[in-house]
Amino acid sequence: MMGCGCYLMENDVFMAFSTYAAIVILKMMLMAPMTAYYRLTRGAFANDEDVSRKPAEERKKLLRAHPDVERVRRCHQNDLENIIPFVVIGLLYALSGPELSTALLHFRLFTGSRIFHTIAYVGALPQPSRGLSWMLGMLVTFSMAYRVLSKKHILYLVLNINS
Amino acid sequence: MMGCGCYLMENDVFMAFSTYAAIVILKMMLMAPMTAYYRLTRGAFANDEDVSRKPAEERKKLLRAHPDVERVRRCHQNDLENIIPFVVIGLLYALSGPELSTALLHFRLFTGSRIFHTIAYVGALPQPSRGLSWMLGMLVTFSMAYRVLSKKHILYLVLNINS
Amino acid sequence: MMGCGCYLMENDVFMAFSTYAAIVILKMMLMAPMTAYYRLTRGAFANDEDVSRKPAEERKKLLRAHPDVERVRRCHQNDLENIIPFVVIGLLYALSGPELSTALLHFRLFTGSRIFHTIAYVGALPQPSRGLSWMLGMLVTFSMAYRVLSKKHILYLVLNINS
Numbered sequence: 001m002m003g004c005g006c007y008l009m010e011n012d013v014f015m016a017f018s019t020y021a022a023i024v025i026l027k028m029m030l031m032a033p034m035t036a037y038y039r040l041t042r043g044a045f046a047n048d049e050d051v052s053r054k055p056a057e058e059r060k061k062l063l064r065a066h067p068d069v070e071r072v073r074r075c076h077q078n079d080l081e082n083i084i085p086f087v088v089i090g091l092l093y094a095l096s097g098p099e100l101s102t103a104l105l106h107f108r109l110f111t112g113s114r115i116f117h118t119i120a121y122v123g124a125l126p127q128p129s130r131g132l133s134w135m136l137g138m139l140v141t142f143s144m145a146y147r148v149l150s151k152k153h154i155l156y157l158v159l160n161i162n163s
Numbered sequence: 164m165m166g167c168g169c170y171l172m173e174n175d176v177f178m179a180f181s182t183y184a185a186i187v188i189l190k191m192m193l194m195a196p197m198t199a200y201y202r203l204t205r206g207a208f209a210n211d212e213d214v215s216r217k218p219a220e221e222r223k224k225l226l227r228a229h230p231d232v233e234r235v236r237r238c239h240q241n242d243l244e245n246i247i248p249f250v251v252i253g254l255l256y257a258l259s260g261p262e263l264s265t266a267l268l269h270f271r272l273f274t275g276s277r278i279f280h281t282i283a284y285v286g287a288l289p290q291p292s293r294g295l296s297w298m299l300g301m302l303v304t305f306s307m308a309y310r311v312l313s314k315k316h317i318l319y320l321v322l323n324i325n326s
Numbered sequence: 327m328m329g330c331g332c333y334l335m336e337n338d339v340f341m342a343f344s345t346y347a348a349i350v351i352l353k354m355m356l357m358a359p360m361t362a363y364y365r366l367t368r369g370a371f372a373n374d375e376d377v378s379r380k381p382a383e384e385r386k387k388l389l390r391a392h393p394d395v396e397r398v399r400r401c402h403q404n405d406l407e408n409i410i411p412f413v414v415i416g417l418l419y420a421l422s423g424p425e426l427s428t429a430l431l432h433f434r435l436f437t438g439s440r441i442f443h444t445i446a447y448v449g450a451l452p453q454p455s456r457g458l459s460w461m462l463g464m465l466v467t468f469s470m471a472y473r474v475l476s477k478k479h480i481l482y483l484v485l486n487i488n489s
Binding site: 018019021022023025026028029031032046047048049050052053076080084087 | 237245247248251252255288293304308311
């Protein structure tokens with residue numbers, strides 16, 4: 001009975017990780033259509049073939065960098081630099097058998113901080129809103145990495161067949 | 164007997180994931196030597212120490228951006244933005260116990276779309292070839308993320324010792 | 327008894343992977359505070375809101391690219407392009423049941439090569455120091471990918487409950 005409880009608890013942590021990892025990865029992926037939207041509305045493209053249907057005299061002008069496009073791209077880059085480490089460290093952390101409530105606190109704080117970070121970055125909110133949300137996300141990942149590295153943790157893996 | 168079948172089926176999905184994940188990651192990594200090749204042949208470098216053996220009067224000219232180099236780098240960046248989400252979501256998807264045939268369809272469509280995307284990008288093929296291959300890859304990842312998020316899936320993990 | 331030995335051996339490989347994956351991901355994450363440090367000391371920012379507390383006449387001048395900042399950013403980008411593939415391929419490799427000593431060799435060579443790469447990049451050491459450390463890291467990842475792709479490997483997963 002005790003064993004079953006363990007399975008279920010670990011399962012819950014891994015399920016929670018799956019959910020939050022999928023959410024932050026999807027959030028990151030949405031930066032690509034957002035970049036496309038700003039490229040189209042601001043008329044700022046990066047490749048010759050992207051403007052080949054425009055009149056010849058306009059083409060040169062459309063191959064340029066626009067501040068709004070660059071802002072979204074910097075936000076996307078910041079996501080790559082922070083969300084992927086979270087997913088990698090979070091996977092190892094989830095396999096180290098943390099308490100469900102502690103794990104959920106980590107996952108939710110990170111997810112919230114990154115959603116706010118995007119709003120602060122794309123909306124150009126006054127600092128230190130963006131800086132603080134970036135730092136909070138980093139601290140969550142550092143906290144999980146500390147657990148992965150510091151204790152000789154036991155790797156729990158979930159085995160749930162037909163249940 | 165039923166149980167054995169389950170193990171094997173799940174094993175197959177995870178094996179398939181391993182293979183296609185390794186292929187797309189290797190494809191992404193090959194963009195780095197390709198960038199190096201274009202930097203050398205086009206004479207366009209980013210760091211002082213990379214041109215220190217050239218004659219002093221040439222050095223300044225070689226520290227520049229070349230359109231061909233920038234094109235390969237944008238393609239590499241697009242890979243980072245799309246292939247890594249595929250690998251993360253694909254791992255969670257593979258552990259959610261999908262049908263092997265459905266999983267293979269996802270993995271193969273994604274792999275094919277990204278190989279074509281690279282050809283379209285580096286070869287500067289007319290649009291919408293690059294745009295459509297990028298979109299197909301995204302849709303595959305979204306489809307897997309939908310399964311990970313939508314159903315209270317059971318995480319299957321493969322345990323195959325001495326077999 | 328044999329079975330227990332197998333569990334333990336595989337556990338060791340996965341534990342080793344967790345440790346080295348966490349180390350290289352943390353190393354990569356430290357590039358962000360290092361970028362922030364160079365932005366502050368060199369006075370080179372990317373966003374209007376980052377310089378809004380400075381005197382109005384200085385603001386324009388602070389929104390610029392500085393060679394030292396760009397160098398750290400290129401190093402960070404190179405980490406993204408190399409460390410994340412290592413983590414993905416390394417995870418699949420660790421699950422393929424390699425010898426612990428072989429696995430440790432791979433993980434340690436990669437970790438050492440990337441730490442040296444950062445020193446060579448940020449310190450602008452003469453080439454080919456940076457080029458060789460980059461190549462060594464790539465070769466390690468290719469070697470692991472070869473194993474993942476070449477043999478019909480058995481996926482070992484660790485199951486350690488209450489131990």
